Amino acid sequence: MKTGVWIPIEIWELSELTLIERYILADITSFHTSKKTYFKTNSKLAKECKVSRSSITRSISNLVLMDHIKIKQSSPVRKLVPSQIDAPLSQIDAPPSQIDSPPTQIDAPPTQIDAHISKVISKRISKEINTITKEVVFPFTEKEFIEAWSVWILERKEKKLRSYTLRGEQSALHNLQKISGDDYKTAIQIINNSITHGWQGLFPLKEQKTRAPKITQNTLDWINKGGR
DSSP states (O other): OOOOOOOOOOTTTTTSSOOOHHHHHHHHHHHHHOOOOOOOOOOHHHHHHTTTTHHHHHHHHHHHTSEEEEEOOOOSOEEEEEESOOHHHHHTTTOOOHHTOOHHHHHHHOOOOOOOHHHHHHHHHHHHHHHHHOOOOOSSSOHHHHHHHHHHHHHHHHOOOOOOOOHHHHHHHHHHHTTSSSSSHHHHHHHHHHHHHSSSOOOOOOOOOOOOOOOHHHHHHHTTTOOO
């Protein structure tokens, strides 16, 4: 009998995450707390969440980028663990036989976490978030904008550009709000435009200027003669 995924309140209140990202983070945390290895593939997660594989790929990239999870092992099977919880050394360095564990371990429905353990872990996660990661204030709260900004941060990282400081990222967001005319759709266009052209910064969209056709003396004479 499937019991679903129980999402701790501290994860549910991470407003910078999408619902899918919160689901994945809670699922990984549940496996980690139960001392199980998280080997779920993007295809399996896409089936569980009823979304495309690309959405899962983007969600996992965002969770890694925002330091909520880490990829401890990429081959032959990917292994994900929460960043905010120190995994026991024996679990991280598990022998290869653990990789070949029966599919039933991977496909097993998440078990209900003991209330006391959950409370302790939730406090640790909350403490880490408050003391280590300080959130920037987004000028727009629409999901599409937050996802576009996450892609922009990931794009800069892949190009090996210098990462934003907290103050620098907040300043960039403030500038984006200004040059977009306080319109989140325009802000998304600006981000996409910079990614398309491979620019390192964000710039206002150029206005499309239409020029009126130049009327020459010959044209005027032609008009005066009735277009003959």
